[in-house]
Amino acid sequence: xxxxxxxxxxxxxxxxxxxxxxxxxxSGHDYLxxxxxxxxxxxxxxxxxxxxxPIDDSGMPEDRFSAKMPNASxxxxxxxxxxxxxxxxxxxxSTPRMRTNxxxxxxxxxxxxx
Amino acid sequence: xxxxDQPTEMTATEGAIVQINCTYQTSGFNGLFWYQQHxxxxxxxLSYNVLDGLEEKGRFSSFLSRSKGYSYLLLKELQMKxxxxxxxxxxxxAGKSTFGDGTTLTVKP
Numbered sequence: 001x002x003x004x005x006x007x008x009x010x011x012x013x014x015x016x017x018x019x020x021x022x023x024x025x026x027s028g029h030d031y032l033x034x035x036x037x038x039x040x041x042x043x044x045x046x047x048x049x050x051x052x053x054p055i056d057d058s059g060m061p062e063d064r065f066s067a068k069m070p071n072a073s074x075x076x077x078x079x080x081x082x083x084x085x086x087x088x089x090x091x092x093x094s095t096p097r098m099r100t101n102x103x104x105x106x107x108x109x110x111x112x113x114x
Numbered sequence: 115x116x117x118x119d120q121p122t123e124m125t126a127t128e129g130a131i132v133q134i135n136c137t138y139q140t141s142g143f144n145g146l147f148w149y150q151q152h153x154x155x156x157x158x159x160l161s162y163n164v165l166d167g168l169e170e171k172g173r174f175s176s177f178l179s180r181s182k183g184y185s186y187l188l189l190k191e192l193q194m195k196x197x198x199x200x201x202x203x204x205x206x207x208a209g210k211s212t213f214g215d216g217t218t219l220t221v222k223p
Binding site for chain 2: 031033042043044045048050055056091097101102103104105106107108
């Protein structure tokens with residue numbers, strides 16, 4: 001398996017622009033997680049899905065952030081409008097929870113908002 | 115709220131043993147994870163503890179005491195490649211992990 005796939009790997013955008021991050025989980029994994037990592041705040045869980053349904057979005061910082069999972073093989077995290085404080089590395093992770101609690105992380109998207 | 119504490123930095127010598135501690139206070143407990151993260155890379159899973167005691171996996175072991183809200187990661191026979199950040203994470207309930215800030219381990223020759 002190719003592992004969790006994220007795109008783009010790097011994104012540089014200007015304040016106010018819309019940003020869409022994409023994730024393809026490992027096939028057969030029924031949980032998908034979106035994390036954000038910064039030096040100041042560490043690794044934070046933003047939202048997670050089970051069988052494509054959002055279960056807990058309490059970590060989403062504000063209404064500018066939204067996440068969707070239209071099917072088992074694709075999820076998006078959207079920021080609209082983006083702000084400089086959104087600059088971070090965004091990780092997607094998936095797990096086949098019934099078999100293991102291990103989360104498999106994607107390579108991350110490094111977002112820079114100017 | 116959730117609170118996870120681990121030392122910010124540690125230094126050890128190649129070939130030695132190092133213990134990284136993690137204490138936690140959470141509203142519930144469904145398990146504790148340790149992840150390794152090299153600079154510029156994604157976290158990778160090391161261990162998972164849900165019952166008290168020691169879990170051993172090669173050079174890495176993880177211990178849990180739920181009554182004390184305490185865990186440690188033990189790394190034996192340290193190698194230079196073990197230089198990384200080690201993240202302790204607790205699941206207050208299934209699916210939702212809270213991560214500590216990580217311990218940056220530097221292994222010196």
